[in-house]
Amino acid sequence: MTQTNNNMTVNPDLAMERAKCNFNVLEVTHIFDGGERNTLQRKKIEDVALNSGASKDALGEEHMSPKEKYENAVRKSCIYATMMKNELAELSGLESFGVSSPVIRRTADAFFKEVSPFLLHLGMFVPTIMGQCTPEQQSYWLPRALDMQIIGTYAQTELGHGTFIRGLETTATYDPETEEFVLHSPTLSSYKWWAGGLGKTVNYCIVVAQLYTKGECHGTHPFIVQIRDEDTHVPLPGIKVGEIGPKMGFNTADNGFLGFDHYRIPREHMLMKNAQVLKDGTYVKVARHGKLTYGTMVFVRVVLVNEVAFNLAKASTIAVRYSAIRRQSKPKPDEVEPQILDYVTQQHKLFIAIATAHALQLCSTWLWESFSAVLAQMKGGNTDTLPEFHALSSCLKAISTSDSAHLIEQCRHACGGHGYMISSGIPNLYNFVSATRTYEGDYTVLLLQTARFLVKAYEQAEAKKPLTPTVSYLAHAFSGSRATWDNSPDGIIRSFQALAAGKTAVCVTNMRKRMRAGLSQVDAWEMSTIQLVAAAEAHCRAVIADTYRKEIVRLTANSSPNVKVVMDQLTTLYLYYWALERTGDLLMFTSVSQKDLVDLQIAYEELLLKIRPNAVGLVDAFDLRDELLHSTLGSYDGRVYERLMEEALKSPMNKEPVSDAYSKYLRPMMKGKL
Ligand SMILES: CCCCCCC/C=C/C(=O)SCCNC(=O)CCNC(=O)[C@H](O)C(C)(C)COP(=O)(O)OP(=O)(O)OC[C@H]1O[C@@H](n2cnc3c(N)ncnc32)[C@H](O)[C@@H]1OP(=O)(O)O
Numbered sequence: 098m099t100q101t102n103n104n105m106t107v108n109p110d111l112a113m114e115r116a117k118c119n120f121n122v123l124e125v126t127h128i129f130d131g132g133e134r135n136t137l138q139r140k141k142i143e144d145v146a147l148n149s150g151a152s153k154d155a156l157g158e159e160h161m162s163p164k165e166k167y168e169n170a171v172r173k174s175c176i177y178a179t180m181m182k183n184e185l186a187e188l189s190g191l192e193s194f195g196v197s198s199p200v201i202r203r204t205a206d207a208f209f210k211e212v213s214p215f216l217l218h219l220g221m222f223v224p225t226i227m228g229q230c231t232p233e234q235q236s237y238w239l240p241r242a243l244d245m246q247i248i249g250t251y252a253q254t255e256l257g258h259g260t261f262i263r264g265l266e267t268t269a270t271y272d273p274e275t276e277e278f279v280l281h282s283p284t285l286s287s288y289k290w291w292a293g294g295l296g297k298t299v300n301y302c303i304v305v306a307q308l309y310t311k312g313e314c315h316g317t318h319p320f321i322v323q324i325r326d327e328d329t330h331v332p333l334p335g336i337k338v339g340e341i342g343p344k345m346g347f348n349t350a351d352n353g354f355l356g357f358d359h360y361r362i363p364r365e366h367m368l369m370k371n372a373q374v375l376k377d378g379t380y381v382k383v384a385r386h387g388k389l390t391y392g393t394m395v396f397v398r399v400v401l402v403n404e405v406a407f408n409l410a411k412a413s414t415i416a417v418r419y420s421a422i423r424r425q426s427k428p429k430p431d432e433v434e435p436q437i438l439d440y441v442t443q444q445h446k447l448f449i450a451i452a453t454a455h456a457l458q459l460c461s462t463w464l465w466e467s468f469s470a471v472l473a474q475m476k477g478g479n480t481d482t483l484p485e486f487h488a489l490s491s492c493l494k495a496i497s498t499s500d501s502a503h504l505i506e507q508c509r510h511a512c513g514g515h516g517y518m519i520s521s522g523i524p525n526l527y528n529f530v531s532a533t534r535t536y537e538g539d540y541t542v543l544l545l546q547t548a549r550f551l552v553k554a555y556e557q558a559e560a561k562k563p564l565t566p567t568v569s570y571l572a573h574a575f576s577g578s579r580a581t582w583d584n585s586p587d588g589i590i591r592s593f594q595a596l597a598a599g600k601t602a603v604c605v606t607n608m609r610k611r612m613r614a615g616l617s618q619v620d621a622w623e624m625s626t627i628q629l630v631a632a633a634e635a636h637c638r639a640v641i642a643d644t645y646r647k648e649i650v651r652l653t654a655n656s657s658p659n660v661k662v663v664m665d666q667l668t669t670l671y672l673y674y675w676a677l678e679r680t681g682d683l684l685m686f687t688s689v690s691q692k693d694l695v696d697l698q699i700a701y702e703e704l705l706l707k708i709r710p711n712a713v714g715l716v717d718a719f720d721l722r723d724e725l726l727h728s729t730l731g732s733y734d735g736r737v738y739e740r741l742m743e744e745a746l747k748s749p750m751n752k753e754p755v756s757d758a759y760s761k762y763l764r765p766m767m768k769g770k771l
């Protein structure tokens with residue numbers, strides 16, 4: 098066994114992989130973290146939070162009952178929240194602990210194999226207070242929420258409606274006599290359903306309800322509602338609340354249901370930044386844009402792109418390290434069994450996962466910066482950039498979550514049978530990420546939002562009107578000839594744009610045809626939605642490819658030569674992979690020939706071989722501590738078989754030499770006495 102500097106015993110195959118890596122791993126870590134300063138700060142935070150050992154469980158979460166799991170998750174959430182208020186806030190340079198700090202969120206992952214029951218408090222309750230309250234409301238609620246004197250969640254979705262927010266049924270009817278809102282759940286389908294932490298943890302929540310005043314409905318608005326006693330935690334009269342039961346994942350998040358029976362809250366508990374109800378019941382609209390009350394969702398969609406990039410980095414770290422230590426089959430009888438990482442099909446499964454983690458990480462930083470710019474403009478009363486940003490954040494959320502879920506599952510396949518073990522860490526990652534494809538806006542629904550924007554932009558381009566930056570390529574959609582294929586990175590990106598433009602044009606043409614044939618605009622749209630989703634997906638892929646490429650060129654401008662090379666290989670791999678996934682579309686909308694595609698496939702396969710020696714270095718560069726990976730297969734030392742056996746021996750099933758089931762059922766059945 099080889100020894101590392103830290104006196105850690107490392108699997109010799111992994112040690113060999115590290116020895117042959119030809120680039121400076123730390124430089125790539127800095128790129129992924131967004132700079133050396135960020136890496137240093139992240140490491141400090143991780144050291145304080147994780148070296149204490151507070152994240153560890155005596156018994157793995159997977160062996161606990163649901164109730165034990167939940168209580169254990171609350172215990173650790175409280176430890177982590179206390180750390181955040183104290184040492185971590187200062188280290189992260191935040192005035193208070195950072196709801197939007199990826200480092201803080203990521204470090205918290207070490208404490209939970211699933212999720213924290215406080216996820217919604219930090220992820221949506223606090224951001225809603227920040228984004229939807231007047232300054233006076235904020236000064237009342239925010240300090241209490243940040244100090245965790247109150248714990249909240251975001252209860253929007255109901256049993257009957259999640260996607261269609263305008264269809265929510267919970268009512269908030271203003272009573273000017275008492276200056277209160279009366280919250281009511283008129284039907285079973287109006288019960289709030291899903292909010293994280295609602296089942297048992299929170300005592301407050303943001304409730305999204307249809308606002309009625311002076312007999313008129315003004316649509317959905319957010320309210321802050323106390324649901325449990327601040328001292329005893331007992332649900333308040335008029336509140337029916339509980340937990341919704343076991344799920345695929347999120348089993349430590351106590352997602353809950355909530356119903357109201359004419360439950361009264363003070364007028365001031367309507368979040369009044371964007372609209373107000375005066376004492377006499379007069380409704381006053383403040384916001385310039387009708388959809389600003391959807392702001393928290395937009396914020397979370399931005400956050401999620403970063404979140405899934407991180408989870409994909411974890412899955413690819415696990416699968417690549419495992420593939421380096423795992424040896425299987427004997428293609429050459431005189432040689433030892435190869436590492437499974439040497440199989441080109443394995444490289445095809447895994448290297449795209451590494452490249453996608455990079456692409457999404459860099460896109461998420463770019464998206465976050467764009468979001469900050471939009472927020473700054475909106476502060477000055479200008480909402481002009483919101484539609485483009487909504488279209489962009491919608492498609493990036495949809496594609497990043499969907500691609501990550503797919504690639505995490507691919508990482509599981511790459512780990513064979515052992516990838517199916519909970520202890521591999523991959524099932525929990527998949528369960529978490531596959532939910533992100535649905536929540537905060539379903540995949541299809543969000544892509545159709547982007548498609549609305551694309552169609553409008555296409556019509557603007559047709560009328561020779563100016564276009565916003567992310568769709569400026571549509572200006573070239575009317576040249577009449579197919580885009581020229583060119584296999585350089587920029588050439589491939591132009592082809593992706595040509596696909597998006599071509600697919601949008603097909604949708605517009607088909608919709609117009611259908612309308613001429615007598616269909617209403619709504620029906621013509623509906624009949625075209627399969628293609629509209631495909632157009633929005635193509636647009637998003639063009640945006641990701643373009644952003645990834647530009648960002649890598651910018652970020653490696655001063656990098657050492659080998660880092661430049663390996664980063665260039667990864668971006669090129671990403672472009673080749675998606676071009677080869679979309680050969681049919683390329684044949685439809687560009688001048689690519691069959692020979693070009695055969696050549697591209699060969700170039701792709703050669704690229705896999707070039708990346709192969711650096712594969713372990715590339716995942717090491719994600720710099721994910723073992724505590725974050727929670728994986729028998731992916732630990733830094735590669736002691737996979739030892740860890741699998743250690744974990745198996747921890748199973749409560751192995752406590753007794755003979756199971757009780759033997760005397761109860763097996764024996765009687767085998768002796769014919771059942
Ligand atoms: C690390 C943090 C983790 C946190 C964990 C979170 C756990 C999960 C939490 C949740 O899931 S909370 C619930 C989330 N729910 C949703 O996301 C619901 C999804 N549905 C919607 O967003 C909307 O209903 C809709 C599908 C976008 C449609 O809304 P609506 O019916 O009101 O509008 P339309 O008529 O379709 O469109 C009108 C017009 O408005 C534009 N628009 C819609 N949304 C926005 C927005 N957010 N911002 C800006 N503009 C928006 C839309 O594009 C239309 O524009 P035009 O085409 O008419 O110009």
Ligand SMILES: Cc1cc2nc3c(=O)[nH]c(=O)nc-3n(C[C@H](O)[C@H](O)[C@H](O)COP(=O)(O)OP(=O)(O)OC[C@H]3O[C@@H](n4cnc5c(N)ncnc54)[C@H](O)[C@@H]3O)c2cc1C
Pocket residue numbers: 217250251252253254257258259260261290291292293347352532535536537538539540541542545
């Ligand atoms: C783990 C998890 C945590 C959650 N946490 C919260 C929370 O904390 N707070 C909260 O409020 N909510 C939460 N949710 C709810 C979540 O936001 C919704 O489930 C999500 O927005 C999808 O809505 P839905 O369930 O109504 O799906 P539906 O809209 O019923 O979707 C079902 C199918 O119908 C399709 N569909 C629906 N509408 C259209 C359309 N217009 N055009 C084409 N196809 C359509 C969808 O594509 C999908 O295939 C959570 C959900 C999950 C899974």
